[in-house]
Amino acid sequence: MGIPVLYTIRSAQVRWVPNLVAVVSIAGTVAVFVSMLALASGFRATLVASGSAQNALVRRAGSTAEVESVLTIEEVRTIQDAPGIARDDQGPQVSPEALVIVARPLRQTGTDANVQLRGVSPRVWAVRPNVRIVAGRAFTPGLPEVIVGKHAARAYQGTELGSTLRFGGTAWKVVGIFDAGGTAFDSEIWCDAVLLNQAFQRPAQIFQSVTVRLVSPDAFSSFKDALTADPRLRVQVDREIDYYRKNSQAVTRMIEILGTLVAFIMGIGAVFAGLNTMYSALSARVREVAVLRALGFGALSVLGAFLLEALLIAAIGGLAGLFLVLPLNGWTTSTINWQTFSHLSFAFRVTPRLAFEGFFFALGIGFLGGLPPAWRAARWPVARALREL
Amino acid sequence: MTFGTLIWANLRRRKLRTLLTMASFGSALFLYGILRALHGALYGGVELASASRLVVINRVSLTQPLPQAYGEKIRRVPGVVAVTSANWFGGVYQDERNFFPQFAIEAETYRDMYPEFVIPDEQWQAFLRDRQGCVIGEATARRFGFQVGDRVVLRGTIFPGTWEFNVRAIYRGTRDLDDTTQFWFHREYLEERAGGWVRGMVGWYVVRVADPDRALEVARAIDARFANSPWETKTEPEQAFTASFVKQMGNVQFLILTVGAVVFATLLLVTGNTMAMAVRERTGELGVLKTLGFTDTNLLLLVEAEILVQALIGGGLGVLAAGAVVPGLSRAIPGMIFHLSLPEVVSGVLLALGVGGVAGLLPALSAARLSVAAALRRV
Amino acid sequence: MVRLDGQGQGLIQVRGLDKVYRRGSEVIHVLQGLNLDVDAGEFVAFMGPSGSGKTTLLNLLGGLDRPSAGRIIVDGVDITRLSNSELARWRARHVGFVFQTFNLIPVLTAFQNVELPLLLTRLSRAERRQRVEAALRLVGLADRMKHYPRELSGGQEQRVAIARAIVTDPTFLLCDEPTGDLDRRSAEEILDLLVALHREFGKTILLVTHDMRAAERAPVVLHLDKGVLVEARGGVGV
Secondary structure, eight states: OOOOHHHHHHHHHHTHHHHHHHHHHHHHHHHHHHHHHHHHHHHHHHHHHHSOTTEEEEEETTOSSGGGOOEEHHHHHHHHTSTTBOEETTEEOEEEEEEEEEEEEBTTTOSEEEEEEEEEOTTHHHHOTTOEEEEEOOOOTTSSEEEEEHHHHHHBTTOSTTOEEEETTEEEEEEEEEEOTTSGGGGOEEEEHHHHHHHTTOOTTEESEEEEEBSSGGGHHHHHHHHHHOTTOOEEEEEHHHHHHHHHHHHHHHHHHHHHHHHHHHHHHHHHHHHHHHHHHHHHTHHHHHHHHHTTOOHHHHHHHHHHHHHHHHHHHHHHHHHHHGGGTTOEEEEEETTTTEEEEEEOOOOHHHHHHHHHHHHHHHHHHHHHHHHHHHHOOHHHHHHTO | OOHHHHHHHHHTTTHHHHHHHHHHHHHHHHHHHHHHHHHHHHHHHHHHOOTTEEEEEESSOTTSOEETTHHHHHHTSTTEEEEEEEEEOOOBSSSTTSOOOEEEEOHHHHHHHOTTEEOOHHHHHHHHHOTTEEEEEHHHHHHHTOOTTOEEEEEETTTTEEEEEEEEEEEEESSTTOOOOOEEEEHHHHHHHHOGGGTTEESEEEEEESOGGGHHHHHHHHHHHTTTSSSOEEEEEHHHHHHHHHHHTOSHHHHHHHHHHHHHHHHHHHHHHHHHHHHHHTHHHHHHHHHTTOOHHHHHHHHHHHHHHHHHHHHHHHHHHHHHHHHHHHHHSTTOOOOOOHHHHHHHHHHHHHHHHHHHHHHHHHHHHOOHHHHHHTO | OEESSSOOOSSEEEEEEEEEEEETTEEEEEEEEEEEEEOTTOEEEEEOOTTSSHHHHHHHHTTSSOOSEEEEEETTEEGGGSOHHHHHHHHHHHEEEEOTTOOOOTTSOHHHHHHGGGGGSOOOHHHHHHHHHHHHHHTTOGGGTTOOGGGSOHHHHHHHHHHHHHTTOOSEEEEESTTTTSOHHHHHHHHHHHHHHHHHHOOEEEEEOSOHHHHHTSSEEEEEETTEEEEEESOEEO
16 A cells, blocks of 8 residues: 555655755755756857758868868869869859957956957858858958857957957958857858958968868768879868867866766765755654554555655755756857867757756655665564654 | 763764765865866966966967067067077877877977976986977876887877977976976977978067066067067966966856855755754753753854864865865866865865854754753653 | 741742743743742652642752742852853752653763763863762662663663762752652662762752652652642741
8 A cells, every 4th residue: 555645745845944955955966967067068069050961171181170270272172173062153162261360358358368260252151051141241252341250249349340350460340240050150250261361461372171062961971082082182071060079079078077077976965965854854753654554554655655755855856956057048158169279159058858867867866865764764663663652 | 071072972873864964074075175176277377377477479369470580579678587489289199189288399498487397407408409309297298108218209280290209308397286288399390390381480489577576567568569560469477378268268267166155055054954953853962961050152062063073074084085086087187287285175174164163053052042941841 | 947938048048939931822820929948958849730830940949940030049149140151050060950751861871971060060080080980889880880871771870860960069959750750669769869868968859749659758848839839748947
């Protein structure tokens, strides 16, 4: 015979102070656990979303990051002729790009942060169809004009529409703000690649990378094979999405290691708190347990009732923790991505999966904290318990 | 018997509860240790930065180079005592995950600029003699098992190709958080092999000033010297330079503080509640002690002492455990130096005592304020 | 000598003692203008039905509770005017308590329980040991010093409690139903012990009980009824 669930709920209600403490400790643990993982998942998602499976990124062989790579105009032309590249009436959808990292003061702190200044070709709109102008207009090729990603516009001083930025020897006019759908490009500033090289006294025909739009994601391997087999080129070819995924690894790994470690230790602490709460709940309820047993409830029912109470407390704590963290979802923060050496804005992402993980983490704490006391309650000899009254 | 015996006897009354309470303190203080070490790993460099050194970089950003000819011009700026320079190499040892920073340095002047790094003289001389020689920090040397005389091969990323070096020296730090992960080699070797733009261009300059109090003045003078040239400079005290990196990481400090606050608030609640239960259980006995002539203060101290002992033992073990684990973190997250110093350990224990003291306050007060007559009725 | 007219000059002088409890809107007068004088060396038993205020009186005499009105002067000191901490020190020096439920500290040995009140004195470790051993010898438990309360019988526990009450050589002993939880034989042993303490060591003992047989052992028996004391038996002076 099972002990009514109502008994469990009533018990949890009656001893609300210690139970509240247990709820709070579990809620805190879950909140930290989920928010740290949401941080890592947001960072990864931002970078992974930056790449498209249908795009390929070509860099000089050996360079880990785009900014370290150098490709000449001859190499770019060779790449443009490779098979598998999507074409339209304006020719192949290829964007040779030049990158310079420039330091700009942040709005929030006034201190400098590195922003990627990306010189793109006029074909970039075909290569990255997910990037849209949301204010102003696109830059005019050949003019010192820049467009600013929406996160960069929010993060850096002097990036308002119509203002002027000084990079290298040139004054650039901000003519547009673009939205790249929350990807890494949103943290960048874009301009004409040729002008960028001029401004920084670099050879005019030098680029860092070439991004190409493929006819389909399946065309990647034939494209890659063609380039790597070409004796004129020494390049490495990655799916854009893979490049960005790899880019996110170092930082996400660090956040995940530390976040999990912290949450794990907090979880252990919460288990101790749960054990303490349930054990003292138990010693205060020797009489009740004995009476229940005397009434004919089996040891298993007592075990079940106590465990259920612990799980109930844990579930409430878990939900409270999620409730605390949920407002963080979509909250934008930023950090330096060591891979590109530049500042990157990204949003916390509390995914349903993370929420589930957090909730089950709470239940796990409740189970571990509730089982030993429940076990003891179930094994309590009825006669002795009644005598101890 | 002493008061200590009484406290000890009370702690042994419910051993499981005492153990769990100490474990709560332990886990919280363990976390404190980890977070403290993380904070040190992120911000330690800022605190260690020398007040007498300036860093000169290209105004555009650190990734843009400066002409080598600037070195002599900077040296002539009043207030400057010494100048050295370096280039970022960005090579990969076997795998990208094996990251450590590599600098192509100006060998004649670099060592004198960083007196905190210690290199045996004969090793340094051997490095100077070998064009392909390199100097490795002991943390990196230990991580990969490099020894003097070994050959190290790096794959260039900015400077393509396979680069071979001979380990000629290993440097040590003199302070706990000194960065001993760096790898230095001759800039002549870089220029010779890489050629191209790097010929005559350096990544950044490091400047020593005569008077740290006038460092900002000197920094302004350097920047003014190169204003309106094709390569404008940005000169900052080393501390500000290091801090700018840390600041770019975002507000990690806030994150650490938040987590710490959550942990300790929870600890406060949990232990306070436990102690309150302990006092409630013992109401009768506390009443008896009062009849024996124990004063309110005696009982207050008795209850406080009980929780403080648990805080001390649990918290102490926790923070020591963190100290034992922290070196492992340095290995798990390469490129960051985790360390827990003695003052940090001590302040952790003090923090535990503080939390214990506050958590015990309400239960201790309720014990002190106990009406004996009421307490005895409950016996 | 014991007097109830408030005219004595003895060790304990109680004058016009009132104790009022409030239970909700109800006001209960437990003690009403109670007068009592007890000279040093007396052994007085207080009797009365439960709820008559016996324990309240004892708590007031022991400085555990404060009266609503009236004064209690012990050895020239008006304890109703003492602060809480002064009162605690006064208790440590002057009062030995014996309770119905023994009230030993379960986590301490018999020896440690007896030693407990001595922690509040300036006695050296050796002096304390000497005193504790003497007290335990007196109650006949010299061989049980290392035992914990749960390892002792009820009668033995109460004897430890008596040893604890006398170890500081207090001015008087307050015993609240000391035999209430004991079987007949143990109860007799405890009463024998109290009588011996009174006769041989001249201890002043105030005993609260509703057990006639316990009360019979005291030379003076007072009856508490409706908040005032009346003489039941023995030598109450006028």
